[in-house]
Amino acid sequence: MISALACGAVVFPGLFYSFRKILRHTSTKWSDADVVSVSERLVSAIHGSLATAAGVRVVTSCSDVMTDSHWLTNWFVVFGAPYMAYDIFAMYLSHFHTQRVRGHSSSNSGHSPRTVKAFLMKDWMLVVHHLVLLLVFLPITLFFRRGLGDFFIGCLFTTEFSTPFVSTGKILIQLGLDNGRLHRINGIIVLLTFFTCRILVFPFMYWMYGQQFGIPLHRVAFHLPLHCNVGNLAILAPQVYWLILLLKKARRLYLRQKRDGGKDRPKTTDESSVDRID
Template sequence: MFSALAYGAVVFPGLFYGFRTLLRRTFTRWSDADVVCVSERLVSSIHACLATAAGITVVTNCRDVMTDSHWLANGFALFGAPYMAYDIYAMYLSHYHVQRARGHSGSYGGHSLQTAKAFLVKDRMMVVHHLALLLVFLPITVFFRRGLGDFFIGCLFVTELSTPFISMGKIFIQLGLDDTRLYRLNGVAVLLSFFTCRLLVFPFMYWMYGRQFGVPLHRVALHLPLHCNLGNLAILAPQVYWFSLLLRKANRLYLRQKGGPRDGDKDGPKAD
């Protein structure tokens, strides 16, 4: 079973290294920041596509939401766990090179505790999210579920569906294509996929549970243990925050297209 963990520890850093090498040779005028940022986004998209495919497979093969099982529920959780650790490092590298490219050479002359601290301050929400998935979600999924609830684990995997669209938006910006129709269409896909797969998925899970056990949707939470509701709330809360950032960014883009005031864009969620 833990061979999946070893495969993940090789695959994701290997893809990152491979993309960096390929992009550096292909786009010789790109800076290190361009290469690292796009490589990170490409690996994130691959992980998200694999997670979504695994989630759909688990969900469609579990008719009983509590007792039916599928090997991918634990298998992909272990395979994807190293991605969370790798991605923290990749995000740090991206932050480091972007800041150097912006001319902050005094503060970013080399890797140090100062640069690491600046990264943690800037991306603390995403770092905490990754660590929580690695240190809390993974042990619960693999060791403490007693084989129950594979359907819900599959639903949580499907939340990654929005990540490739978010990553593509960042790549479009990197390539200077943020004023194109394709970028705007991708933005619509971001909002729809994020709202559907990261927000609506939670009432969907409660509805499926209530449907199986004959409990009205508005009373399902009362039938579940407190720790289940708190766990779902802990996962949902950052999604609501990130969705609000996406809406603000979409509003700025809309105002810009209408000739209104243009605020400085803030980074939206990376979303795993």
């Protein structure tokens, strides 16, 4: 497991550093905020793709949803742990440079507790989401589940399937392609993959458990320990919130394009939050 941890600690920050270097040389008209933001989204897309591939492999390898196991489950949890820590830092850098471009005094004066506080207030839900995965999900997966439920951990890995498409949308906006057909198609894919893999995956897991033990879907929750249901609700709640933001953004974009042909306008707070979903 030490090798998996070391690998993750090298791969994700290394990719971020490499993308920043490449984009600085190839996109000379971009600001530091643009470079950092796109680099962050590219790394997020790679992590989301790897998590999805690992999840599919684990899920398809487990016939018994409780007792079957796969080595990739714990390995990928450890490998992905450094990503959670790195991504908080990358999100902060993106916030810092974006605020500098906008001329906010707290960022123009450099890194400071005030800048960090502004970042935490703006993106607190994502920060908490990452910390919970790192400080709660990781130890539960590695030490407290007694080797049971690899199938369900694999299902949770697949929730990252929508992340590459969310990142692609952000990159298309950066390239000035947000009014094109490709961006609209990608937006539809984001909604479909997000709803399927971050919302429907939870009733799917309950249904699979019921199939295993002959329990109707509506009765499964009553056969599970309370902490399992509470844990699932804690993971599901922010997904529902982010889905609502995605739907609101899709509606705004549709109405804007219908009204004025898709002219550019500043983003709202909700739209900025949607861009940061992982």
